[in-house]
Amino acid sequence: FFKTTAKVNASVVATLILGFISCQLIYGIGFAKQNPEITQVRQVLPLIRPLRFNKLLVKLGIVTPEEIYSVSLPGKKAKMNYPLSELNCKGGSGYNIVFLFVDALRYDMVTKEIMPNVHEFSKNSVVFKNHYSGGINTRHGIFTLFTGIPGNYWDTSLQTKSGSALIKALQARDYEIGIFTGAPITMPEFNQTVFATIADPRLESQGKDSIERDENAIKDFEAWLTSIPKNKKFFSFVFLDNVHAAVFPEDKENTVFKPYWKTVNQLELNNDFDPLPYLNRYKNSVHYADKQLGRILKNLRDHIDLLKTIIVISSDHGEEFNDNKQNYWGHNGNFTKYQAQVPFIVKWPGKGNVEIEYATSMLDVVPTILPEVLGCSNPVSDYSVGENLFSPSKDREYRYVSNYSKDAFIEKDRIVLINEVGLLNYLDENNRPSSNKEIPSYLKKVLEETSRFLK
Structure with a gap:
C-alpha cells in the first residue's frame, strides 16, 4: 500500500x-x-x-x-480604442520638447549639494513640488507619461501596439523624434507600446555597464541634435539609467558622499541595516547623473533656441531606503511618496519661475502638451484621464499610481489600494493601516477611466 x-x-x-x-x-x-x-x-x-x-x-x-x-499587429482585432477619435492637431505654440529623465530619481534629490546643475536649472523653471508618477516601476511610470492613461492599459497596449497619444500628435505635426535611452526600450517593451508608431526606433545603447550605455545614448543624442535641419521642430527623450543601478565612476572626483557602500548585496538588507552607506552610494550616482544632465543642458544651450523649447527634467519613479522602517528598499514595493513621488521641473517659455504646491501627476503631461503645444482640439477625454498641469481642478481627490499587480489611489492623507483580486485596502501615507475605511466616492469614475479606452 x-x-x-x-x-x-x-x-x-x-x-x-x-x-x-x-x-x-x-x-x-x-x-x-x-x-x-x-x-x-x-x-x-x-x-x-x-x-x-x-x-x-x-x-x-x-x-x-x-x-x-515587431510592431505589426498579430492579425487579431485590436482591443484598444485609443484615442477615442482621430487627433485633430494644428496650431499651438509649436515649441520643441525635450524630456530628460533619470531612472529611479527620488523627489528630494534636487539640491545644490547633490544635483547642482539641475538645481541651478530649476531657478528659472516651473517646479512642481507635489508631483507623482503614474507607477512605482519603469513600465507604468513611462507608459503614463507618454499616454496620459492609467497603467492598467499596458497589457492591452502591448498586445495591440496602440502607441501613445503624444507620439501620434508629434507625428501629425511633423516633428523630428529622437529616443535615446541607456537601457533597452525592449525591456520593458516601450518599442511596442508608447513608441509603437515610430519606424525603426533606437532600441539600445552600446557599453558594458550603465555608465557606458548612458554615455553612448548622450553621444547619439548630441549627434542627432546637430543633424536636425534648421527650423525643423523636434521632440527628444533622453533616459539615463546609472542611478537605477546606483553606479558611478568610483574615483576621487565622483565620490562625494561618504561613507558609501562599495559592494551592494541585497541579501544584507533588513530592518536593522544602516541605510546611510547605501543612500550615499545612491547620492553619488545621482551626483554623476547631474553632471551628465549638465552636459546635455549645455549642448542644448549651444545648439538650439531655448526661447522655442520646453525642457522637462523628471523620473519614472522614486527609490526608498527603508524610510518608513518597514524594510522596503528600492521601488515597486509600496505607494508612499518615497517610491511614487518624483521631481518634476519644467522650463517652458513664458512661464517663468514658479513653485507649484498643488497635486499633479504624470497623467497630466499629455493633456497639457497636446492642446497647448501641438494644437490638438479634441476633448481631453478622447486621449487622457489627466488634467492640464497649469490649471487642475481644485477638488482633485486622488492620483492614480500602479504597479504590476496593484492599483493605488493617492489621497491627501490616505492610500487606497485595489489588490490583485479586486479587494480594497486602506493605508495611511506611511503604508500602515488607516483608520479611515470609508469607500471612496470616486470609484465609479475610476472604473470608467480604466475601461474607457477598451473596445
Missing part, C-alpha cells in the same frame, strides 16, 4: 512539474511571438506570473528578433 501511494504521489508531482514547465514554455514562446490568445492569460488570471525568456529563444533559433521586436 505504501509503495503504491509513494508511486502515485511521485506520479502526481512529476505531472505537476511537467505541467508547470509546459505552461511556462507555451507562454514564453507565445509571448515572444506576440500571440494574443496566449498573452491575454495575464489579464484573465491576474495572479499568474509567467516567465519570459526571449533571449534564450532567439539563441536557440525558435523565434527571430524580428518576431519579438
Whole structure:
C-alpha cells in the first residue's frame, strides 16, 4: 500500500512539474511571438506570473528578433480604442520638447549639494513640488507619461501596439523624434507600446555597464541634435539609467558622499541595516547623473533656441531606503511618496519661475502638451484621464499610481489600494493601516477611466 501511494504521489508531482514547465514554455514562446490568445492569460488570471525568456529563444533559433521586436499587429482585432477619435492637431505654440529623465530619481534629490546643475536649472523653471508618477516601476511610470492613461492599459497596449497619444500628435505635426535611452526600450517593451508608431526606433545603447550605455545614448543624442535641419521642430527623450543601478565612476572626483557602500548585496538588507552607506552610494550616482544632465543642458544651450523649447527634467519613479522602517528598499514595493513621488521641473517659455504646491501627476503631461503645444482640439477625454498641469481642478481627490499587480489611489492623507483580486485596502501615507475605511466616492469614475479606452 505504501509503495503504491509513494508511486502515485511521485506520479502526481512529476505531472505537476511537467505541467508547470509546459505552461511556462507555451507562454514564453507565445509571448515572444506576440500571440494574443496566449498573452491575454495575464489579464484573465491576474495572479499568474509567467516567465519570459526571449533571449534564450532567439539563441536557440525558435523565434527571430524580428518576431519579438515587431510592431505589426498579430492579425487579431485590436482591443484598444485609443484615442477615442482621430487627433485633430494644428496650431499651438509649436515649441520643441525635450524630456530628460533619470531612472529611479527620488523627489528630494534636487539640491545644490547633490544635483547642482539641475538645481541651478530649476531657478528659472516651473517646479512642481507635489508631483507623482503614474507607477512605482519603469513600465507604468513611462507608459503614463507618454499616454496620459492609467497603467492598467499596458497589457492591452502591448498586445495591440496602440502607441501613445503624444507620439501620434508629434507625428501629425511633423516633428523630428529622437529616443535615446541607456537601457533597452525592449525591456520593458516601450518599442511596442508608447513608441509603437515610430519606424525603426533606437532600441539600445552600446557599453558594458550603465555608465557606458548612458554615455553612448548622450553621444547619439548630441549627434542627432546637430543633424536636425534648421527650423525643423523636434521632440527628444533622453533616459539615463546609472542611478537605477546606483553606479558611478568610483574615483576621487565622483565620490562625494561618504561613507558609501562599495559592494551592494541585497541579501544584507533588513530592518536593522544602516541605510546611510547605501543612500550615499545612491547620492553619488545621482551626483554623476547631474553632471551628465549638465552636459546635455549645455549642448542644448549651444545648439538650439531655448526661447522655442520646453525642457522637462523628471523620473519614472522614486527609490526608498527603508524610510518608513518597514524594510522596503528600492521601488515597486509600496505607494508612499518615497517610491511614487518624483521631481518634476519644467522650463517652458513664458512661464517663468514658479513653485507649484498643488497635486499633479504624470497623467497630466499629455493633456497639457497636446492642446497647448501641438494644437490638438479634441476633448481631453478622447486621449487622457489627466488634467492640464497649469490649471487642475481644485477638488482633485486622488492620483492614480500602479504597479504590476496593484492599483493605488493617492489621497491627501490616505492610500487606497485595489489588490490583485479586486479587494480594497486602506493605508495611511506611511503604508500602515488607516483608520479611515470609508469607500471612496470616486470609484465609479475610476472604473470608467480604466475601461474607457477598451473596445
